Amino acid sequence: MSTNKRHFRERFLSANRKMLQLLEKSKPTLAFYEHIILPVEVFFFKAGNYKISPTFRQELIKAKETFFTEEEKQNPRKSRKLENQLIKSYISQQFTIKEFFLYGLRDMKFKEKRTYLSDLERKSMLDEVGNEAADYELTNKGKFYLAAKKYFKREACIIHPQNDINIFVNFTSKHPTFIVKPIEGSTGHDAEILTISSPFEARALFVKLASKNTWIAEELIQQHPTMSMWNPTSVNTLRVPTIATDDGIKILQPFFRTGRKGAVIDNAGQGGIFAVFNPETGILTTDGVDEMGGRYECHPDSHIKYKGWQIPYYQEMKDLATEIIQMLPSRPKYVAFDFALTPEGWVLVEGNYNGQFVGQIAEHKGVRKEFIEYYCNQRA
Numbered sequence: 001m002s003t004n005k006r007h008f009r010e011r012f013l014s015a016n017r018k019m020l021q022l023l024e025k026s027k028p029t030l031a032f033y034e035h036i037i038l039p040v041e042v043f044f045f046k047a048g049n050y051k052i053s054p055t056f057r058q059e060l061i062k063a064k065e066t067f068f069t070e071e072e073k074q075n076p077r078k079s080r081k082l083e084n085q086l087i088k089s090y091i092s093q094q095f096t097i098k099e100f101f102l103y104g105l106r107d108m109k110f111k112e113k114r115t116y117l118s119d120l121e122r123k124s125m126l127d128e129v130g131n132e133a134a135d136y137e138l139t140n141k142g143k144f145y146l147a148a149k150k151y152f153k154r155e156a157c158i159i160h161p162q163n164d165i166n167i168f169v170n171f172t173s174k175h176p177t178f179i180v181k182p183i184e185g186s187t188g189h190d191a192e193i194l195t196i197s198s199p200f201e202a203r204a205l206f207v208k209l210a211s212k213n214t215w216i217a218e219e220l221i222q223q224h225p226t227m228s229m230w231n232p233t234s235v236n237t238l239r240v241p242t243i244a245t246d247d248g249i250k251i252l253q254p255f256f257r258t259g260r261k262g263a264v265i266d267n268a269g270q271g272g273i274f275a276v277f278n279p280e281t282g283i284l285t286t287d288g289v290d291e292m293g294g295r296y297e298c299h300p301d302s303h304i305k306y307k308g309w310q311i312p313y314y315q316e317m318k319d320l321a322t323e324i325i326q327m328l329p330s331r332p333k334y335v336a337f338d339f340a341l342t343p344e345g346w347v348l349v350e351g352n353y354n355g356q357f358v359g360q361i362a363e364h365k366g367v368r369k370e371f372i373e374y375y376c377n378q379r380a
Contacts, residue, residue, distance in 0.1 A: 012052055013094050014124060016041070020092055024114065033092075034110045042087045056090060059097045067101045082106070089113060094120035102293055102361045116366030117357055126334070126354060129376055134332035138353035141183050141216045151324055151348040154219040158183070161210045168206045168217065172196040175219045183214040193220070221349070224341040226312050230302050234259025234272070237349055238311065240337045241357065242321045243374040249322045250374045251279035253359040253367050256311065258288070261301040273299065275306040276359040282314025289362040317346045324348065334375055 019037075023029040050057040060083065064073060072078045089095040089105055095118045100106065105113050126135075137143050142158045157163075157171045159180070172178065177195045185191065196202045209215050227236045240254045255274045263272065273288040273296055288296035288306045298305045311317070317339055325335050328351075336355020339346050357367050 016091055038088055038092055041091050042084055045087055063097045094118045115368055116360055117368040117371050119356055123354060125376060133330040135353050137330040138335060138351050139184055141181060141350060144351050147328055148324055148348055153347045156216055156218040159206055159209045159215040159217060165203055165206050169199050169202045171217060172202040177220060178217050179220060180215045180217045183216055221340050221347060222342055224343055227341050230258045230299055230304055231261060234263050235340050238339045240321050240339060241355055242325050242337055243334050244325055245374045252370055253357055254279055255359045256284060258299055274362060276363045277311060282311035284309045286362040320346050
């Protein structure tokens with residue numbers, strides 16, 4: 001998509017979101033938007049051949065194969081009806097097609113859909129209320145490591161063409177097996193565990209990696225036995241969305257992530273499974289869920305039951321999240337922390353400026369109202 005088209009799409013969605021925020025303050029105006037304004041917008045969206053958002057059309061083609069029922073595929077009237085629902089949800093609240101189906105929005109009334117927080121709407125709020133310093137500090141894994149090094153409790157080094165190659169050679173001599181991640185990567189993409197057996201191999205790898213991207217190499221985490229019993233090949237972590245409010249630190253819909261047999265990464269976007277836990281007690285309150293909508297009462301490989309499992313040493317982790325968000329130099333209002341439990345206690349895996357609320361899938365509960373109240377300091 002060209003820059004101009006992208007900016008137009010963002011302005012259109014932003015203006016529509018602000019208009020809806022004003023109209024939803026009363027039932028009559030909200031109904032007017034739902035039944036009069038929104039159908040007109042859908043008409044022009046389709047009449048313009050999806051030029052406002054070309055990627056939406058591409059997603060729609062894929063969704064018809066993945067999410068549409070056979071009856072909806074074969075029946076043009078039902079197909080159009082569902083397509084209109086998808087467009088309405090995208091325009092009014094910026095739900096992607098995948099979110100629409102995973103959150104179960106097809107069977108919800110308009111007002112109930114408004115309780116869910118879409119990825120794009122959350123990003124808009126972060127842009128409006130957040131600060132660039134926090135964005136940079138948290139998006140760049142190297143900067144975040146330096147800012148919160150004492151909480152990582154392990155060594156790391158940056159792989160970049162301008163950095164001293166000997167630092168990496170020394171790092172690999174102490175940690176011959178380690179994990180590398182893109183410095184600004186997310187959802188576990190391109191993360192890989194590597195093993196180096198000589199300084200020559202280390203130098204060759206440094207040159208190879210530095211020619212493609214900037215990376216962070218980290219000492220491997222040795223997880224606690226109570227975590228490895230879920231899946232020993234991945235580090236099974238907690239995602240803890242943490243918000244600094246005027247009334248103190250709030251944790252909003254945190255979840256526990258487990259990898260699958262043989263997998264290195266526990267991210268749901270890479271095939272992992274997650275379950276929401278109570279932010280006060282650390283007890284899992286839902287079954288496991290993956291990002292294709294699959295649900296699991298027990299882990300499919302280890303057969304441990306999700307709901308009711310108690311996260312060990314939970315209060316220590318809560319205290320750690322509170323301490324870290326308050327000490328970061330950029331003073332972020334919102335950080336989605338990832339923590340892992342080791343035999344020596346909790347360690348920080350990373351912090352995310354733009355952490356998603358996929359727990360809405362597992363809990364069948366939206367967090368839009370709470371996020372607006374905590375992060376934007378206003379009632380939804």
